[in-house]
Amino acid sequence: MKVLVAVKRVIDYNVKIRVKADNTGVETANVKMSMNPFDEIAVEEALRMKEKGLATEVIAFSAGPVQCQETIRTALAMGADRGVLVQTDAELQPLAVAKLLKAVVDKEQPGLVIVGKQAIDDDSNQTGQMLAALLGWSQGTFANKLNIADGSAEVKREVDGGLENIKIKLPAVITTDLRLNEPRYASLPNIMKAKKKPIEVLAPDALGVDIAPRLKTLKVEEPPKRKAGIKVKTVAELFEKLRNEAGVI
Amino acid sequence: MAVLVVAAHDGKTVRANVANAVTAATQMDTDVHVLVAGSGADEAAKSAAALQGVAKVLHAEDAAYANWLAEDIAPLVVRLAPAYSHVVMAADSVGKNVAPRVAALLDVAQVSEAIQVVSPDTFVRPIYAGNAMATVQSADKIKIVTIRPTNFKAAATGGSAAVEKTDAAAAAGLSTFVGAELSKSERPELTSAKIVVSGGRGLASGENFKMLETLADKLGAGLGASRAAVDAGYVPNDYQVGQTGKVVAPDLYIAIGISGAIQHLAGMKDSKTIVAINKDEEAPIFQVADYGIVGDLFQIVPELTAAVEKK
Numbered sequence: 004m005k006v007l008v009a010v011k012r013v014i015d016y017n018v019k020i021r022v023k024a025d026n027t028g029v030e031t032a033n034v035k036m037s038m039n040p041f042d043e044i045a046v047e048e049a050l051r052m053k054e055k056g057l058a059t060e061v062i063a064f065s066a067g068p069v070q071c072q073e074t075i076r077t078a079l080a081m082g083a084d085r086g087v088l089v090q091t092d093a094e095l096q097p098l099a100v101a102k103l104l105k106a107v108v109d110k111e112q113p114g115l116v117i118v119g120k121q122a123i124d125d126d127s128n129q130t131g132q133m134l135a136a137l138l139g140w141s142q143g144t145f146a147n148k149l150n151i152a153d154g155s156a157e158v159k160r161e162v163d164g165g166l167e168n169i170k171i172k173l174p175a176v177i178t179t180d181l182r183l184n185e186p187r188y189a190s191l192p193n194i195m196k197a198k199k200k201p202i203e204v205l206a207p208d209a210l211g212v213d214i215a216p217r218l219k220t221l222k223v224e225e226p227p228k229r230k231a232g233i234k235v236k237t238v239a240e241l242f243e244k245l246r247n248e249a250g251v252i
Numbered sequence: 253m254a255v256l257v258v259a260a261h262d263g264k265t266v267r268a269n270v271a272n273a274v275t276a277a278t279q280m281d282t283d284v285h286v287l288v289a290g291s292g293a294d295e296a297a298k299s300a301a302a303l304q305g306v307a308k309v310l311h312a313e314d315a316a317y318a319n320w321l322a323e324d325i326a327p328l329v330v331r332l333a334p335a336y337s338h339v340v341m342a343a344d345s346v347g348k349n350v351a352p353r354v355a356a357l358l359d360v361a362q363v364s365e366a367i368q369v370v371s372p373d374t375f376v377r378p379i380y381a382g383n384a385m386a387t388v389q390s391a392d393k394i395k396i397v398t399i400r401p402t403n404f405k406a407a408a409t410g411g412s413a414a415v416e417k418t419d420a421a422a423a424a425g426l427s428t429f430v431g432a433e434l435s436k437s438e439r440p441e442l443t444s445a446k447i448v449v450s451g452g453r454g455l456a457s458g459e460n461f462k463m464l465e466t467l468a469d470k471l472g473a474g475l476g477a478s479r480a481a482v483d484a485g486y487v488p489n490d491y492q493v494g495q496t497g498k499v500v501a502p503d504l505y506i507a508i509g510i511s512g513a514i515q516h517l518a519g520m521k522d523s524k525t526i527v528a529i530n531k532d533e534e535a536p537i538f539q540v541a542d543y544g545i546v547g548d549l550f551q552i553v554p555e556l557t558a559a560v561e562k563k
């Protein structure tokens with residue numbers, strides 16, 4: 004079966020985020036962009052399936068501006084076979100991304116879609132679940148372990164109380180959690196090879212998808228700043244402060 | 253129009269964060285209903301009815317609802333939703349799993365992890381690991397909102413809403429629950445604990461976490477960890493505090509051997525008082541700590557435990 008993975012281009016997790024002075028968003032000019040870390044985990048999982056003979060082809064999907072090609076190239080350098088970019092400069096919200104993904108799923112007919120549990124920029128944690136809903140498929144969210152066998156997937160999920168095991172019918176949507184695997188780095192030869200791998204570029208219109216945002220962002224502001232406090236020298240002093248100044252123990 | 257709060261529960265009582273979700277819901281509309289779907293969940297439905305501010309509890313029974321599979325719960329919520337202006341869930345692992353599925357089936361957007369209700373259609377939510385706060389407005393007819401429990405007071409008990417039965421939706425038959433491997437602990441649950449003791453890579457082993465357990469137990473505290481400590485296998489995944497783990501806001505948060513990466517701060521910087529114990533005086537955790545102590549945790553933690561013991 005084919006496996007489709009979503010790779011989102013986001014501000015690198017090491018970058019210090021700055022809110023724009025006009026409060027319309029965050030500064031993205033001249034900022035390092037990378038693949039969403041959860042999506043690296045998604046790509047890795049798909050590649051391992053291919054290496055085990057469980058997947059025939061790994062397709063990397065991204066939606067957004069033309070620079071998302073770089074993100075797809077990263078996936079191709081890790082080992083994905085080809086890419087699909089739905090190119091648009093418009094703001095994309097999770098429901099729109101899920102609809103774009105669905106259109107590509109309809110076309111490509113993968114047996115499994117793997118996406119990150121959340122993108123570290125907008126922190127929505129929605130896209131995979133929405134895609135599963137639109138397709139009428141099952142969903143294995145926050146996956147800690149994935150096992151594919153006989154037309155179904157056993158998914159160990161990271162939940163509030165610990166771990167939970169479910170068995171879901173294929174085709175399905177999986178969303179990755181941090182402990183699913185450790186993504187590989189692309190080797191130099193593979194980076195070179197990736198340059199020749201095909202990326203298909205599509206337009207939302209051509210897919211017949213309405214991507215108009217449903218939520219309007221009125222403003223984006225700095226969070227309240229927390230002031231650094233004091234350093235204490237001894238445990239006795241710490242204990243005294245906690246007891247008499249903060250009154251918390 | 254009324255607001256529907258979808259409650260997660262253990263069969264006996266609704267989760268503590270449902271009380272926070274009810275408070276958030278009352279800020280959207282005064283008429284608040286709670287849906288309790290389960291298998292043998294009479295007691296849980298009663299516990300929801302006891303929350304002040306709740307006007308009515310809808311109780312749906314079906315074997316398929318026993319384990320909160322999104323594929324089975326979502327169609328029920330979707331059937332009920334048209335009678336409501338909002339559907340609200342706590343942003344925990346149940347809400348995060350179910351709410352987006354409901355939203356997509358209704359073809360509406362979801363507002364994730366709202367921390368403030370500005371008006372019935374406008375919400376504040378953190379983005380970029382809490383480094384920016386977005387105010388978003390929804391034009392959808394039904395608004396699906398998950399709320400961050402630590403930002404809303406818990407509704408008091410003592411209410412007595414009517415419990416009304418509602419039919420189950422047809423089971424989807426897409427997924428089955430196999431089993432759970434839950435962390436067993438007598439300690440207070442992390443997200444509602446008044447004090448949280450949290451350990452990081454500085455602990456150097458799972459064995460050393462015992463030291464934190466002792467301190468936590470003396471303080472009646474919940475136990476948390478950084479991602480690095482979880483990844484290294486020192487503690488289970490449900491201990492993780494941060495952007496991609498749990499969000500906590502206790503009266504006291506004690507960060508031990510944690511450097512204070514932005515992703516960790518996202519999960520704890522709303523704590524009332526923060527203490528940092530770290531041997532590196534440059535560690536970023538000190539920038540948010542009310543009280544910092546620079547030194548070796550293996551010396552400081554036992555001393556602190558002894559001081560707490562003596563009090």
Ligand SMILES: Cc1cc2nc3c(=O)[nH]c(=O)nc-3n(C[C@H](O)[C@H](O)[C@H](O)COP(=O)(O)OP(=O)(O)OC[C@H]3O[C@@H](n4cnc5c(N)ncnc54)[C@H](O)[C@@H]3O)c2cc1C
Pocket residue numbers: 009010011012027028029039041042064065066067068092093094095096097100117118119120121122123124125126127128129130131220223379386
């Ligand atoms: C103030 C503000 C302004 C914004 N302006 C713009 C803008 O002008 N243009 C713009 O493109 N975005 C913009 N965004 C970002 C956009 O809103 C988010 O990308 C969108 O809401 C998706 O949320 P998420 O990525 O957090 O979804 P999540 O549900 O958290 O994402 C989960 C997973 O879905 C997949 N996924 C999500 N999006 C994509 C994608 N685009 N391609 C491939 N896979 C994906 C990934 O696998 C990801 O790990 C803006 C966001 C904010 C807050």
Ligand SMILES: Cc1cc2nc3c(=O)[nH]c(=O)nc-3n(C[C@H](O)[C@H](O)[C@H](O)COP(=O)(O)OP(=O)(O)OC[C@H]3O[C@@H](n4cnc5c(N)ncnc54)[C@H](O)[C@@H]3O)c2cc1C
Pocket residue numbers: 016040041123451452453454455477478479480481492493494495496497498508509510511512513514515516519529530531532535547548549550
């Ligand atoms: C996509 C993504 C999501 C993430 N989500 C999260 C998340 O939700 N939560 C989270 O916590 N992290 C998260 N992280 C990881 C985060 O970036 C940091 O790597 C992590 O928080 C570091 O954990 P730490 O502070 O325990 O380890 P380190 O950064 O290694 O810090 C260890 C600290 O211990 C101190 N120390 C060592 N020995 C001693 C001693 N004997 N006495 C006193 N101090 C000592 C050191 O000085 C150091 O400051 C995420 C990262 C990514 C990329």
